[in-house]
């Protein structure tokens with residue numbers, strides 16, 4: 001039996017999760033919601049994906065354009081076993097009452113508070129915690145990136161301090177900025193450190209800045225070590241960690257631009273780079289401190305997490321079986 005999946009909010013994350021669902025042999029994409037009949041709605045229809053109006057209030061927009069929808073969100077909820085809520089941050093918590101009423105399990109994204117769900121999730125760190133749960137939150141792209149690399153060196157961590165350099169907008173977003181400034185999050189810690197702690201129990205503080213780029217986020221990470229470790233051992237650990245890839249400046253990976261070009265060269269859909277990119281040369285140990293720098297493709301790193309969360313919630317597969325299936329289906333390199 002295939003799990004029936006709906007996606008509420010067919011934007012940056014929603015369209016990628018919907019695509020990933022269609023690649024799974026144990027899941028079926030029942031439909032997606034749209035608020036208006038824009039080019040994304042037409043493209044979904046071309047792909048054979050049933051499009052539902054996100055609520056009754058949006059129906060007139062579709063009627064006016066002569067775009068026939070399959071129903072509204074409530075109709076979609078009647079058809080599915082699980083809904084992936086990928087609506088703008090904060091909206092998921094409001095939608096939760098609809099999901100509860102329909103008796104449908106739901107996955108929320110990192111723009112929601114941890115309290116919206118029963119578990120905050122990163123597959124390789126705490127897959128089992130989502131087992132059989134009804135409401136799971138896939139943490140934000142940055143939190144996912146931090147958790148992927150920190151969870152595998154957890155035994156060495158006394159304390160982590162990370163500086164988060166965040167992209168200003170996604171490439172499809174013409175409204176957000178800044179275009180010519182650096183904006184600090186003046187609240188320290190930024191939400192990322194506490195958010196990592198919702199998944200793994202480590203000491204961590206973060207501060208964050210937004211910079212004018214759309215490609216990726218970059219993290220500068222410093223770990224105070226609890227016990228000695230050599231840089232080459234950390235490189236070995238990362239080389240054996242799923243959904244983490246090492247890139248060398250020596251081979252031309254000077255910046256996020258070449259990382260995205262690498263994903264393009266792989267002919268990845270939407271140039272997704274699902275893996276966290278660690279610069280190999282940046283992994284260094286000085287005294288009792290470990291340093292490394294990594295980049296996160298904000299549009300795609302959480303996509304495999306949504307797929308694994310579905311399998312965990314329906315107890316369809318053990319952790320590593322699910323991760324392997326998801327990785328193979330999306331062409332994740334390791």
Ligand SMILES: NC(=O)C1=CN([C@@H]2O[C@H](COP(=O)(O)OP(=O)(O)OC[C@H]3O[C@@H](n4cnc5c(N)ncnc54)[C@H](O)[C@@H]3O)[C@@H](O)[C@H]2O)C=CC1
Nearest residue numbers: 009010011012013054086087088089109110111141298299
């Ligand atoms: N873009 C990113 O870098 C990442 C975003 N996230 C999180 O994923 C969630 C979604 O973010 P994005 O995909 O970036 O947003 P987005 O703005 O690209 O997509 C949201 C979609 O929801 C639609 N929408 C708006 N109101 C709606 C409603 N009432 N009902 C249904 N759909 C509605 C919008 O039209 C849009 O298509 C947020 O929680 C965000 O924090 C997580 C990781 C990375």
Ligand SMILES: O=C(OP(=O)(O)O)[C@H](O)COP(=O)(O)O
Nearest residue numbers: 089110111140141142143166298
């Ligand atoms: O939620 C995200 O995109 P957003 O800035 O569009 O809300 C990304 O996951 C980055 O968020 P974060 O920097 O709060 O981790």
